[in-house]
Amino acid sequence: MYYISITKEDWHRSLEKLLTSHDIFVPVKDEFSLDYEPFRLSQAENIAYNTPKPATPLKNFFLPVRENVTSVMSNGRQRIIIGAPNCDIEALKLLDEIYLDEAFTDPFYRNRRKSTLLVSSDCFSVNDHCHCTSYGVKPYTTEGADIALLSEGDYLFLRIISDKGEELIRQLSSAAGVNDPERLRFADQRHSETEALLAELNRGLPDYRATGEIVRKAGDNVWVKYASKCVSCGACTTICPTCSCFLLIDKPGFEKVKQMDACQYPGFERVAGGEDALFELPHRFRNRYMCKYVWRPQKFNSLACTGCGRCIEACLGRISKNELFMELT
Amino acid sequence: MASDNYNIYEPLRATLEEVIEESTLIKTFVLIPDEEFVFKTGQFIELAVDGVGEAPFTPSSSPLVSDRLEVTVMKTGYVTGIMHELKPGAVMGIRGPYGRGYPVSEFRGKEVLILGGGCGLAPIRSLLFTLEHMKDELEKVILCYGSKTPADCIYKPLFTRLNSIDKFEAYRTVDVTDDDWDGPVGVATALLDQVKVNIENSVAVVCGPPIMMKFGTIRLLEMGYRDEQIYLSMEKNMSCGLGKCGHCMMGEFFVCKDGPVFTYREIKHNPEIWK
Numbered sequence: 001m002y003y004i005s006i007t008k009e010d011w012h013r014s015l016e017k018l019l020t021s022h023d024i025f026v027p028v029k030d031e032f033s034l035d036y037e038p039f040r041l042s043q044a045e046n047i048a049y050n051t052p053k054p055a056t057p058l059k060n061f062f063l064p065v066r067e068n069v070t071s072v073m074s075n076g077r078q079r080i081i082i083g084a085p086n087c088d089i090e091a092l093k094l095l096d097e098i099y100l101d102e103a104f105t106d107p108f109y110r111n112r113r114k115s116t117l118l119v120s121s122d123c124f125s126v127n128d129h130c131h132c133t134s135y136g137v138k139p140y141t142t143e144g145a146d147i148a149l150l151s152e153g154d155y156l157f158l159r160i161i162s163d164k165g166e167e168l169i170r171q172l173s174s175a176a177g178v179n180d181p182e183r184l185r186f187a188d189q190r191h192s193e194t195e196a197l198l199a200e201l202n203r204g205l206p207d208y209r210a211t212g213e214i215v216r217k218a219g220d221n222v223w224v225k226y227a228s229k230c231v232s233c234g235a236c237t238t239i240c241p242t243c244s245c246f247l248l249i250d251k252p253g254f255e256k257v258k259q260m261d262a263c264q265y266p267g268f269e270r271v272a273g274g275e276d277a278l279f280e281l282p283h284r285f286r287n288r289y290m291c292k293y294v295w296r297p298q299k300f301n302s303l304a305c306t307g308c309g310r311c312i313e314a315c316l317g318r319i320s321k322n323e324l325f326m327e328l329t
Numbered sequence: 330m331a332s333d334n335y336n337i338y339e340p341l342r343a344t345l346e347e348v349i350e351e352s353t354l355i356k357t358f359v360l361i362p363d364e365e366f367v368f369k370t371g372q373f374i375e376l377a378v379d380g381v382g383e384a385p386f387t388p389s390s391s392p393l394v395s396d397r398l399e400v401t402v403m404k405t406g407y408v409t410g411i412m413h414e415l416k417p418g419a420v421m422g423i424r425g426p427y428g429r430g431y432p433v434s435e436f437r438g439k440e441v442l443i444l445g446g447g448c449g450l451a452p453i454r455s456l457l458f459t460l461e462h463m464k465d466e467l468e469k470v471i472l473c474y475g476s477k478t479p480a481d482c483i484y485k486p487l488f489t490r491l492n493s494i495d496k497f498e499a500y501r502t503v504d505v506t507d508d509d510w511d512g513p514v515g516v517a518t519a520l521l522d523q524v525k526v527n528i529e530n531s532v533a534v535v536c537g538p539p540i541m542m543k544f545g546t547i548r549l550l551e552m553g554y555r556d557e558q559i560y561l562s563m564e565k566n567m568s569c570g571l572g573k574c575g576h577c578m579m580g581e582f583f584v585c586k587d588g589p590v591f592t593y594r595e596i597k598h599n600p601e602i603w604k
Contacts, residue, residue, distance in 0.1 A: 069338040103586075104337045104571040245575030248338070248568055252380035254422045256338045261574070269576060271566045272384065272406030275539065277604035291578065298581035 001142065003178040003187075004158050010174040011156050012044040018080065018171070025061075027054050027083030027121065036083065049083065049151040050124040050190075052139075053308060057241035058088035059095060062112045068251075069258045073107055080168070082119040082149065085308070087132045089120050089144040091241035093302035098244060117164055120145035124190050126197045129309025131322065135208040137306050139194045152186050205322055206329050208303065212293040214328040220282065226324055227285035229317030230264075236311035237262035237288065242296075242304050263287045289321070337571055340377055340422030341366065343398065347417055351483035352476075355448055356413055357389060357401045362423060365395045370459040371430025371452060371562065371590045375570050376400055377422030378415065382408040385427075385567040387589070389451035391458035398423070401451035401483065427570035428589050431534065431560060433459050440469040442526050444545045446517045446537025450474055450483055452562055453536050457491065464496050471524050472499040475517025475541070479503050479510040500524070517541060518548045528553045536562040543603040546593055556594035563588050563602070 006014075015024055016039075024039035029048035035055040037043070061081055099109035122140035123130070132139055141148040146165030150157040157178065160166050169175055178184060206214060237243040238260070245268075247261040261268065264284055270276035278284045296304035312320045343366075347359040358376075368374070370392045377383035384406075390399035404413045415421070433456075441460060445453045453472070460470050472491060476482040482501060491499040500520045502513040513520065518541065533554050535545045542561055549559050565577035565584040572586030580599035582588060596602050 070336065073336075098573050101572060104573070105335075106571075106573065107334075107336055244573070246569070247574065247576070248383070250377055250380055250382045254340050254342070254377060254379055256340075258338065261576075263575065263578075269566050269578075271564065272409060274406075275604070277601060287578075290580075291575075295578065295581040 002160055003184055004160065004169055004172075004175040005155050005178050005183070006158065006172060006175045007154055008044075008151070008156055009154070010172070012041055014172045014174070015039050015080075016041045022078045022080050024080045025082060027051065036081070039082075047083075049149060049156070050121050052123045052125065052127045052130055053085045053087065053310075054083060055310075057239060057308070057310065058084045058092060059241050059244065061116065062092070062095065062109055063099075063244055063246075063260065066257060066259045067108065068255060069108060069248075070255045073111060076111060076115050079112075079116045080119060081116060083121045084118060084145065085123055086120060086139060086141040086144075087130075087137055087306040087308040088241045089118065089141050090132075090137045090303060090306040091308070092144060094242045094296065094300055094304055095244055097300050097302055117147075117168055118145040119147045119149050119158075119165075122148055122150050122187075122190065123194050124151075126194060126201060127309065127313075128201075129312040129320075129322070130198060130307065131202045131205055131309055132307040133195060133198045134202050134205045135303055135305060135307045137303070138191070139198060140191050150187055150190065157184065157187065202322075204326060204329070206325055208293070208297070208305070210329075211305075211325055212297055214325065215289045215293045218286075218328055222324065222328060223282040223286040226319055227282040229319050230281060230285050231316055232264050232266060232281060232284065233316055234262040234264045235314040235316060237264050239310040239314040241306060241308055241310070242292070263291065289324075338424075338569075340375070340383075340424045343421050343423050345415055345417050345419040345421055346397075348415065351401060352481050354404045354481075355401060355483050356404075357399050358412070358415070358421075360398045360400065360421060360423070361396065362398060366398055366423065366426075367395050368392050368426035369430040370433060370455045372426035372428050373567070373570070373585075373589055374398075374400070374423050374425035374427065375567070376402075376412075377424070378408060378411050379420065379422065381411050383422065383424070384408045384412075385570065385585070387452035387455065387562070388426075389454045391462075392455060393458065393462060401448065401454075403448040425570060427567075428585055429587065431456055431459075431590055433463065436460070436532055437463070437466045438530070439467065440471070440526050440531040441467060442521075442524065442531055442533045442549075443470070443472045444517055444521065444533065444535045444537070444541075444549070445472065445474045446541040446545075447476060447481070448483070449537030449541070449562070453534070454484055454487060456534065457487075461494060461497070464494065467496060468530065469526070470497045471526060472497075473502075473517055473520035473524065474500070475502045475504065475515075475520070475537075477504045479507055479512075498524070516544070518545050521545075521548055521552065528558075532558050532560060534560045534562075539564070539603055550593075556597055557592050559593040560590055561593055561596070562590050563596070
């Protein structure tokens with residue numbers, strides 16, 4: 001890993017040139033939210049670097065809400081996605097384990113991963129429900145993306161993580177290596193400041209392993225209590241960067257449409273005979289917690305919750321999983 | 330499978346050659362796949378009715394035959410309801426085979442006790458074809474099967490045939506009798522009381538409705554079978570078959586990929602297996 005620096009102006013001009021061969025997405029902040037928008041040079045001043053966190057989880061770029069999976073796969077244009085926070089980058093690891101599984105590789109997911117260059121964005125501040133560090137996730141990226149980006153004054157510092165990232169940098173004529181370590185001191189400072197903010201914000205939250213244990217041991221009364229405010233809307237799973245369950249829908253001509261689905265919706269586990277292990281709402285509610293903190297950790301190497309906190313922000317019933325954990329701790 | 334062009338979601342076409350009525354609710358669909366179709370006994374397929382939907386079934390035919398496939402289907406829900414209306418000549422879709430079947434090589438030198446109920450005899454028939462093929466390497470094969478009524482029993486000629494094969498024994502019971510039935514009445518599990526089996530050198534296979542799986546397992550444990558000697562064929566809502574869609578999660582397992590055949594030892598820690 002090494003750093004290069006470039007002025008924001010040159011960076012944005014370079015992106016403009018890359019638009020001939022790439023689709024480029026950047027995090028844009030308006031008065032309501034921060035989310036990915038297609039890059040336009042004229043809007044460059046509205047790009048919010050190093051700010052947590054785009055409303056849309058990164059997974060949506062790789063797992064569309066609905067797609068025909070028997071259609072001819074287009075090779076697609078190359079994509080550059082700029083501004084994903086590390087919680088989202090970390091979440092891709094679980095999606096990779098599931099969708100790039102050697103026995104059954106999802107070709108649509110694989111092609112999108114291959115054609116996408118990820119420029120993550122170190123977090124220089126925190127949102128109300130950010131708690132990545134509780135799960136051992138740093139608020140900055142050192143793996144899993146191709147480049148990580150830090151903004152300082154008129155400059156951007158780019159941490160080159162992968163070969164693919166290095167290839168992109170070669171195309172930036174005005175990028176310069178950073179030889180003076182003094183120029184990078186701000187990076188360490190920013191990282192520690194953000195980590196300190198997260199520690200303060202999440203004092204008392206259990207870490208990931210402990211969370212699994214308390215979820216497994218939790219009595220029915222807790223699930224009944226919290227589920228009483230749940231309306232099975234599925235917002236928590238829709239917005240979750242690691243939730244990736246889907247339904248295959250048949251269309252005439254043996255076409256199959258893959259549509260994102262969630263265990264929070266009634267009927268998710270219902271079988272033809274009518275049995276439904278998740279018929280009761282508290283069972284469905286508990287299922288999501290068991291999946292993320294007990295079952296996925298038993299089966300996969302990657303985290304099934306990276307502490308982005310979006311599920312807390314999205315919940316119509318204002319259910320906070322962190323409050324639930326604190327109650328159980 | 331590793332090819333860049335291989336699409337895991339694309340079904341293979343198969344032509345429906347014959348429909349056999351096994352009982353009022355159960356039919357066997359004889360399919361001729363467009364390409365050779367190889368599976369291991371106990372693995373399952375996703376069988377699709379064009380434009381309607383697909384559902385998981387374990388083929389009931391011999392895995393030694395690759396140009397012809399039989400799938401026995403109980404009319405249970407929406408897709409199977411429409412499937413039951415199909416006539417020979419219809420083109421269906423097949424994805425698979427998926428999952429982990431019966432580890433038959435581990436059955437060598439052993440007595441195999443099979444407990445089946447209702448439509449659970451479908452996968453068992455495929456297993457029986459396999460076991461018949463390897464009978465010289467087995468000590469004994471015992472089938473205990475129960476159906477609701479005598480009319481609900483599928484593959485009736487199978488029982489006569491099995492009893493004529495050296496080392497094979499087959500027993501039938503019914504929950505509710507009728508005038509023509511002079512055999513045992515009661516649940517399939519009760520048949521276990523009359524079989525002679527050397528439990529120490531035996532494996533047990535259970536396949537049937539959830540209630541029978543549960544009480545069958547409990548009875549086998551009482552008889553002295555150890556957890557790892559009992560093979561259960563689990564049923565869940567298996568939508569993709571690929572270990573991705575999440576519908577068939579049973580604790581940490583994707584039943585479609587890690588199963589559908591599990592030893593009781595592998596899954597007994599999960600209190601939700603009988604749901």
